[in-house]
Amino acid sequence: MERFPDEMITRKLNGYEWEVLQRFRYRSARLGWIEVPAGFVTDLASVPPCFRGMISRDGDQTKPAVIHDFLYTRDSLGAFPDITRRDADRVFGEALAVRGVAAWKRLMMVAAVRVGGWVSFRRVGRS
Numbered sequence: 001m002e003r004f005p006d007e008m009i010t011r012k013l014n015g016y017e018w019e020v021l022q023r024f025r026y027r028s029a030r031l032g033w034i035e036v037p038a039g040f041v042t043d044l045a046s047v048p049p050c051f052r053g054m055i056s057r058d059g060d061q062t063k064p065a066v067i068h069d070f071l072y073t074r075d076s077l078g079a080f081p082d083i084t085r086r087d088a089d090r091v092f093g094e095a096l097a098v099r100g101v102a103a104w105k106r107l108m109m110v111a112a113v114r115v116g117g118w119v120s121f122r123r124v125g126r127s
Contacts, residue, residue: 003027016043042069064095085121
C-alpha cells in the first residue's frame, strides 16, 4: 500500500502560511497512520534563507514537512498524546526517505530540525 496515498491540496494564506484543504495521510513505520486534517495551517518546509539555494520550501520534502509540522502541534495530541520531539523528527526522516529525498538532503533537514526544532515544539506547549 502507498505510504502517502492522498494528494496534498493546499492554498496560500499569506507570505509563509498555507492551509491544507482536504485531509491527507501518511503511513509511518513508527506511528502507523498519521492524518493531517483539512484546515491545518503549515509553513511547508521551514528552510532558512541561507539554505534555499540547496533546499526549496516545496518539492519531494513538502508532504514530510507538513506531517512533521502536524506532529509538532497541539492538533496531533489527540492521536499522539505522548509523542516526543525525537519521535516526530524520526518520522520526518522516514517520510523524506519514502518520498525519495536524497540522503545528503535528508541528513541536512533532519539535523536542522534537531538543532532548531525545540523552539517550535515548546511554543505549542510541550516539553
